[in-house]
Amino acid sequence: MTQSIMIQVGQCGNQIGCRFWDQCLHEHAFYSKNGIYDDAISSFFRNTETYSDETYDLPMRTGSNKINKLKARAILVDMEEGVINELLQGQLGEIFDSKQLITNSFGSGNNWAVGNKEYGTMYREQIAEQVRKAAELCDCLQCFFVLHSTGGGTGSGLGTSLLSILQDEFPEVYRFVGAVYPSSDDDVITSPYNSMLATYELTEKADCVLPINNQALINICNKVQQAVRSGKFEKPTEKNAKPFDAMNNLVANVILNMTSSSRFEGSLNVDLNEIVMNLVPFPKQHYLVSSLSPLYISKDVALPPRKLDQAFEDLFSKDHQLMLSDPRHSLYLACALMVRGKNVQTSDLNRNIAKLSRNLSFVNWNQEGWKTGLCNLPPIGQQYSLLALANNTCIRHTFTDLKDRFVKLYSRKAHVHHYEKVDGFESLLFDESLNSLTGIIKEYEEMEKTTLSGTAQSTDRLQLV
Amino acid sequence: MAATVTVQLGQCGTQIGHELLSVLHEEATFYHHKDRLKDYNDIAMKTFFNDTQCGKHEARSVMIDMEPKAVNWAVQDTTGKEWRYAKSQQFVQKSGSGNNWSYGFKVHAPKCKDAIIDLIRKEIEKCDYFGGFLLLMSLAGGTGSGLGAFVGNVLRDNFPRATVLNPVVCPYTSGEVAVQNYNAVLSLSHIIAVSDAVCLLHNNQLHEICHRLLGIKQVSFHDMNKVAAHQLASVLLPIIQDKQSGSRFQNVLNDIASALVCNSRYKMLDLKCVPYMSPHTMAFNTFQWEGLAKRMFQMMLTDHHMDEGLNWRTTLTRPHGKTQRSSTYTKYVSSLLFMRGQGSTSYDLLTQFGDSRLYPTWIMPACRNSVWKTELPFRGYEKCIAFLSNGTSCVKSLNVLTEKAWDMFGSKAYLHHYYKYGLEESDFINAFATVENVIYSYKTL
Numbered sequence A: 001m002t003q004s005i006m007i008q009v010g011q012c013g014n015q016i017g018c019r020f021w022d023q024c025l026h027e028h029a030f031y032s033k034n035g036i037y038d039d040a041i042s043s044f045f046r047n048t049e050t051y052s053d054e055t056y057d058l059p060m061r062t063g064s065n066k067i068n069k070l071k072a073r074a075i076l077v078d079m080e081e082g083v084i085n086e087l088l089q090g091q092l093g094e095i096f097d098s099k100q101l102i103t104n105s106f107g108s109g110n111n112w113a114v115g116n117k118e119y120g121t122m123y124r125e126q127i128a129e130q131v132r133k134a135a136e137l138c139d140c141l142q143c144f145f146v147l148h149s150t151g152g153g154t155g156s157g158l159g160t161s162l163l164s165i166l167q168d169e170f171p172e173v174y175r176f177v178g179a180v181y182p183s184s185d186d187d188v189i190t191s192p193y194n195s196m197l198a199t200y201e202l203t204e205k206a207d208c209v210l211p212i213n214n215q216a217l218i219n220i221c222n223k224v225q226q227a228v229r230s231g232k233f234e235k236p237t238e239k240n241a242k243p244f245d246a247m248n249n250l251v252a253n254v255i256l257n258m259t260s261s262s263r264f265e266g267s268l269n270v271d272l273n274e275i276v277m278n279l280v281p282f283p284k285q286h287y288l289v290s291s292l293s294p295l296y297i298s299k300d301v302a303l304p305p306r307k308l309d310q311a312f313e314d315l316f317s318k319d320h321q322l323m324l325s326d327p328r329h330s331l332y333l334a335c336a337l338m339v340r341g342k343n344v345q346t347s348d349l350n351r352n353i354a355k356l357s358r359n360l361s362f363v364n365w366n367q368e369g370w371k372t373g374l375c376n377l378p379p380i381g382q383q384y385s386l387l388a389l390a391n392n393t394c395i396r397h398t399f400t401d402l403k404d405r406f407v408k409l410y411s412r413k414a415h416v417h418h419y420e421k422v423d424g425f426e427s428l429l430f431d432e433s434l435n436s437l438t439g440i441i442k443e444y445e446e447m448e449k450t451t452l453s454g455t456a457q458s459t460d461r462l463q464l465v
Numbered sequence B: 001m002a003a004t005v006t007v008q009l010g011q012c013g014t015q016i017g018h019e020l021l022s023v024l025h026e027e028a029t030f031y032h033h034k035d036r037l038k039d040y041n042d043i044a045m046k047t048f049f050n051d052t053q054c055g056k057h058e059a060r061s062v063m064i065d066m067e068p069k070a071v072n073w074a075v076q077d078t079t080g081k082e083w084r085y086a087k088s089q090q091f092v093q094k095s096g097s098g099n100n101w102s103y104g105f106k107v108h109a110p111k112c113k114d115a116i117i118d119l120i121r122k123e124i125e126k127c128d129y130f131g132g133f134l135l136l137m138s139l140a141g142g143t144g145s146g147l148g149a150f151v152g153n154v155l156r157d158n159f160p161r162a163t164v165l166n167p168v169v170c171p172y173t174s175g176e177v178a179v180q181n182y183n184a185v186l187s188l189s190h191i192i193a194v195s196d197a198v199c200l201l202h203n204n205q206l207h208e209i210c211h212r213l214l215g216i217k218q219v220s221f222h223d224m225n226k227v228a229a230h231q232l233a234s235v236l237l238p239i240i241q242d243k244q245s246g247s248r249f250q251n252v253l254n255d256i257a258s259a260l261v262c263n264s265r266y267k268m269l270d271l272k273c274v275p276y277m278s279p280h281t282m283a284f285n286t287f288q289w290e291g292l293a294k295r296m297f298q299m300m301l302t303d304h305h306m307d308e309g310l311n312w313r314t315t316l317t318r319p320h321g322k323t324q325r326s327s328t329y330t331k332y333v334s335s336l337l338f339m340r341g342q343g344s345t346s347y348d349l350l351t352q353f354g355d356s357r358l359y360p361t362w363i364m365p366a367c368r369n370s371v372w373k374t375e376l377p378f379r380g381y382e383k384c385i386a387f388l389s390n391g392t393s394c395v396k397s398l399n400v401l402t403e404k405a406w407d408m409f410g411s412k413a414y415l416h417h418y419y420k421y422g423l424e425e426s427d428f429i430n431a432f433a434t435v436e437n438v439i440y441s442y443k444t445l
Helices: A010-031 A082-089 A091-095 A112-136 A154-169 A191-205 A214-227 A244-263 A272-279 A308-315 A346-359 A395-410 A416-420 A428-452 B010-030 B035-048 B069-077 B101-125 B143-158 B180-194 B203-213 B221-236 B252-260 B289-302 B393-410 B415-419 B425-443
Strands: A003-009 A045-051 A054-057 A069-072 A074-078 A101-103 A141-149 A174-181 A208-213 A289-293 A331-340 A370-375 A385-392 B003-009 B049-051 B057-059 B061-065 B083-085 B090-092 B130-138 B163-170 B197-202 B240-242 B268-274 B332-341 B369-374 B383-391
Touching (some): A003 A010, A003 A154, A010 A074, A010 A082, A010 A091, A010 A141, A010 A244, A069 A091, A074 A082, A082 A091, A101 A112, A112 A154, A112 A191, A112 A416, A141 A154, A141 A244, A154 A174, A174 A191, A174 A272, A191 A395, A208 A214, A208 A272, A208 A395, A214 A244, A244 A370, A272 A331, A272 A370, A272 A385, A289 A308, A331 A346, A331 A428, A346 A370, A346 B203, A395 A428, B003 B010, B003 B035, B003 B101, B003 B143, B010 B049, B010 B057, B010 B061, B010 B069, B010 B083, B010 B143, B010 B163, B010 B221, B035 B049, B035 B240, B061 B069, B061 B101, B069 B083, B069 B090, B090 B101, B101 B180, B101 B415, B130 B143, B130 B252, B143 B163, B163 B203, B163 B221, B163 B252, B180 B197, B180 B393, B180 B425, B197 B203, B197 B221, B197 B252, B197 B393, B203 B221, B221 B268, B221 B332, B221 B383, B252 B332, B252 B383, B268 B289, B268 B393, B289 B332, B383 B393, B393 B425
Parallel strands (some): A003 A074, A003 A141, A074 A101, A174 A208, A331 A370, B003 B130, B057 B083, B061 B090, B130 B163, B163 B197, B197 B268, B332 B369
Antiparallel strands (some): A045 A054, A045 A069, B049 B057, B268 B383, B332 B383
16 A cells, blocks of 8 residues: 655645645544554554654554554645644644644745745755655655645745655655646736746646636535535635635545545555556646536535436536636546445446547547546545546646736736845746746647547558568 | 466456456355266366365465555455465555556566566465466556566466466456556567467456346446356366266366467457356246357357347358458357256257358368367356357457557657656557557458
């Protein structure tokens, strides 16, 4: 069984991370009633014992030891202390080892250059050491999950500089990134710069990116809230207050569902390395749009259950995507369908894939580009859950939006001096990032054009002499 | 009477192998009390299982997987049963192969080679007379297909005289794994060279059998594995003709291979069985050899995998095809019929199975078709027929696989994942060439 390490950077990253650990603990507590520390739990937690203030790891051995004290395989990074302190003082505080925290008090001022260049160099050694230590405690490390937002300074800048540390020290370990992209009404003026610079790093250094948009999350939360008569989470007091907890829960659910097959049993297991293998046909096109069905925020807050086939249909509607996009009307390069639940079998999967394939366009060389997975255990409170990870050309619309907002600012060179005055930052980086993003947009466009216009040519088969 | 070692590779191989061993054990202990059938039990048991002191039988099997969940499930599933897996005959790693053939073949394989050979040798040492290997794997994944291809090579190098029968599972054509076609072409190119016979099992066909013949509404992989196990067991269980002459088989794998694979260019086997029915409808059906034989012959003629939805208009005198001129028969190199049940020895099978129009001219009439009969029934079916053939049945699926893989290869999609671990463009081209060769050989029969 493999282990994964979660690295949460910046305010957004840490808040999402907090919801993730909460849900994760609940899930494992639910499914491991005997309190045994087994393979499934060890994928995200260590079993520890504390002797005279030092924490020691208890090895799993035969897998029948009882849980003593769980510590999360996590590294928390933030250049402001507020969020992490709140986390530590809450109920979850105990699962984090104080050595796993890397904090500062000055913040990054929403400046990618400060986060990446200044703090990146300052904390490089410290972060590298923490990562090494966490990796040593793993039997078989399979992937790193990095959670951050791209609009700010710390999450965006320091988060991406972290990626190069991971790439250098552990090139074989997969780097999955959950990146929250700013919505168009974002209140941070420099967010287009930060997002553009961050996206450049993500394209070059991440193996797989799950872009998420706050607006999409808000829409989903509202939808669920409307359906639930008695909301168990606090209703927003102001009209525009964002239900962040609920939104972060959604992201946490996506990660839980994605890793469910590597933690629990099923008739068709899907490991994280298989996701990368099947969904990334070309190295730079690794942006996966995620969607969940049925929609649920926690075990008490969810839409009423639907019929399975209807849930499959919903999965591909634009209301269920965690990114503002409409994959249905764009081209699919590949799509992963991960199903959790005891009563969903391969025949249900096949029937629905056949139905869906009729209405979705797949690129001409990957007409059956489906990757399916079945896991026996559903999330708590649900009968079953479906997760779709789609490598779809609709992402180019998001990128084009981002590019437009960036160009609007950059053509006036507005705020650029804040970035240029940081040591190590070169203004060439702006141009390089712009080129990189334009390149990706173009590649997706090309693929769309060739397939949808039907001009794709298939090469002749090998002829035997 | 030779022993067979079952090698279960990857999740699919483990799961199907598990069902197969369950079926074999069940059949071998079923007629425990009837004296004249004791030979049958003995032979079936000794071929696939080992007697241990504590009374439980141990499967002659080696399970190999690069991640532990499926193997652990299989081992656990035997608690409470009368057979089990030998301790430490399982080789598992932790990280899986990520559906990457290249990772399975180039990275895992060399690392695990020695440990795997060790386990296999240990299993062989337990046999009095070792016959061959049953190598179970799927073509779509990373371990079964990649590591499996490597293990095939290893078996051939280290045990050159052993017969290797290789049932492999082809994935759903609607897509199970995005890179399934690459993995399939790469694997096939290797195993065709080293195995004595490769038997293709298709998820599509198994699914349909479960759905339409067995009436299972929500078909699961478990159901499909049971059907695959049923099919394989129907050809691997002993053929006892009568008490005097004992078993027809000295070495089941060898006998099958020598009857079906006379030329190393033609090794692709196909398996069909009649009848299938769900347990509650069995009581209402009576079987006649004539009816079963007729259905099986039509399945042979039209290359259909089940006895429902058959095209009865095709006959020997009126072969199928789009136009009168292009009509062809499904052609065979050779075929084997297994008749299990009461009255089989006295029933003379239709000679049509050996009709010269279905076989190429270079096959001698005597080698075209053989019928093996035993009075003993199989799995509660009063009478049943299994048809194991070497013919053009494989062409359709191989064609589909190769076409899709070639399309993908043309657009260079996913290749960086394979090249990362040492595979090169030339390896792909060679693999394509090998498989195209096989398709061509069968097409020109």
